[in-house]
Amino acid sequence: MSSDGEEEFEFEFEDDDEGFDPEADSAGESISDAEAFDIMSPTLEEPPEKKPYDVNYRVRTMQEIMDMQTKEVKKVQSLLEVPADTAATLLRYYAWNSEKLQEQFWNDPTAALVSAGLSPPSSPSTSTQPLPSPLASPRPFECPICCMDYTKEQTATQTLALGCGHRFCRGCWTEYVVGKITTEGESGRIQCMESGCSRIVRAEPIDELVTSDVSKKYHNLLNQAFVSDAPSLRWCPHPGCEHIIECSQAPQKMLNQLVPTVTCRCGNDLCFGCGYPASHRPVICRIVKLWEKKCADDSETANWLQANTKECTKCQSTIEKNGGCNHMTCKKCKWEFCWVCMGPWSEHGTAWYQCNRFDEKSGSDNRDHQAKSRQSLERYLHYFNRWANHEHSAKLDADFYKSTQKKMEQMQSSANMSWIEVQFAKQAVDTVIAARITLKWSYCMAFYLKRNNMTELFEDNQRDLERAVETLGYSLEQNIGDVGAIAKLRQEVTNQSAYVQKRHDILMDDTLRGYLEHRWEFTV
Known part of the structure; x- marks a missing residue:
């Protein structure tokens, strides 16, 4: 965990090139410098020198992202001695920060599990032993949502209850879960349908309730949430690209000193810091956001109005001068005033085309404001x-x-x-x-x-x-x-x-x- 409260984590992968000796031939024998150099051979370009403002990064595939999750889940499952889906739910709740998860779990396992929407340690749903059937003694049941009645036999096959004990018919469960996934784009935080219940619906019952297409989307959403939670991962923003960039050298606290431009495998540049779909060097991310907002909103329209228009001193209507005469008449209230000093025109006497009145305070303020x-x-x-x-x-x-x-x-x-x-x-x-x-x-x-x-x-x-x-x-x-x-x-x-x-x-x-x-x- 970083000192400013940002959560960071890294994943280590074995390098496929480990142990590779570029100066050894296929037989494993060393090649001398004289043999390696051939004046007739094309010159190999040296890789560009890394600048101090450049960052190291790697382009990941979705399969690698899934492998990252599996590795972390197995690690936590082994340390905490909980089922794999429980470990996955805990990691998602703690934004895949395994150190913070372990600290909270060892300090108070019940609080850690309950806050993540899981059953407490005494509950069979968190045990590694086979789960006893919650319907060992079925009884007639009425679904509190659709009000359908079920016999004892139907209750065992057509209803479903989570570890919290709240039971609903499978039809209502399916409609609820499908809506959460397809309409709201929810995945790891789908909760029980009972009002006020924060129990999480885990992957196993969801896969059982929905079709294969919805299940596929559900797991894709879980993968997307994993990337979003990880401060060292970012999706490539370019259309049609499914690669993910991994970079641990561009935390938010460094974005005032770095412009972390990276190149995806699709050939396009992006800024890892703010996700801008192109390089915006040499400007830092904070300034880019300010500039785009300034260009997009109406701030410059307001500046133009201030520079080219004035308000009627009587009805405050906005007026634009369209002629050379300083004698102005408001079309709304018919008030006549001087464009230069904004005073009533009646006080100008016969000085129709000039204004020699000067108010030490308001006149200078108006002109200064207009000029600025x-x-x-x-x-x-x-x-x-x-x-x-x-x-x-x-x-x-x-x-x-x-x-x-x-x-x-x-x-x-x-x-x-x-x-x-x-x-x-x-x-x-x-x-x-x-x-x-x-x-x-x-x-x-x-x-x-x-x-x-x-x-x-x-x-x-x-x-x-x-x-x-x-x-x-x-x-x-x-x-x-x-x-x-x-x-x-x-x-x-x-x-x-x-x-x-x-x-x-x-x-x-x-x-x-x-x-x-x-x-x-x-x-x-």
């Missing part, structure tokens, strides 16, 4: 327009790829180049798109940054990257000329692409290191 609102709006629009422009450009990547692919085919035919030789164009497009995404989020960050020397350095890096991206983008849009022009274009694009990548790495590296060094201050 307009300045705030202009500042927001400055950053939002640039953020939206890079977002729009990045969204056009499909068209960008298509036009580039046509040019690549044209270069092949006109310059007699191979498909490998024209790949420089596609790599340049990849570089441009990645840089535009980074630039987009850099404007979000710049909007909230406090003005200081560090901010100026950040904006210098931002400016240099933006210039480089625009230059490369312009080169990629040039028409294909003769063979000489193609060779020159290839050289230019290759050099510019390398420069864009360098500027991108500088901006990203400096910004993300700045979080670890606590260099950035925000206005929120």
